[in-house]
Amino acid sequence: MTDTDTTTAASGSATDAANTTGAITPTPPPTAATVADTPLVDGELAQARRYMGYPAMGSQDSGMQSWRFFRVYGFNEWRLRNLAPAECAQARAFIMQCQMLEGAIMAATANLDTDRAAVWTRNRTEVTDRFTLYTRWRVQLCNFLGIPPGPGLRGVGEIVI
Secondary structure: OOHHHHHHHHHHOOOEEEOOOOOEEEOOOOOOOOOOOOOOOHHHHHHHHHHOOOOOOOOOOOOOOOHHHOHHHHHHHHHHHOOOHHHHHHHHHHHHHHHHHHHHHHHHHHHOOOOEEOOEEOOOOHHHHHHHHHHHHHHHHHHHHOOOOOOOOOOOOOOOO
16 A cells, blocks of 8 residues: 555544445445555555654754754654564554544534534533544554554643653
8 A cells, every 4th residue: 555545544434335235334444354454654654643642753863953952753753664574564453543534623624603503412521522532542542552642632731851
């Protein structure tokens, strides 16, 4: 599966697909058994870092802000780039699930302007509920890789040493 295939599969997996009888059935979520086990490509590595709460790495090997000066960042990079094939598939499934959940949060914003329409009343906690689920999957990715959540995923004022 190429980077384009992975992106297409991730973005299209949340949509419904028509089967041969014309009925609409939901596409199952990605699992390690249904995704490629090849090494993660640059786009997936960037997404994994972001979902794990780590800042952009950049392409420079020097400078005070380089990830190479921080032990956890360097270990995270080493881990992401040295996964076994089965681990690559599992990490890719987590990344794809996070992409779908993030997209669902953005789609939920379309309903924020409606409080009541006929008998329909929006779930006032929909965005919060979706964000909580999204954050849970991001933390699961960190736990799977054995990396503490990055600064973008930790609570304000929380310090990990």
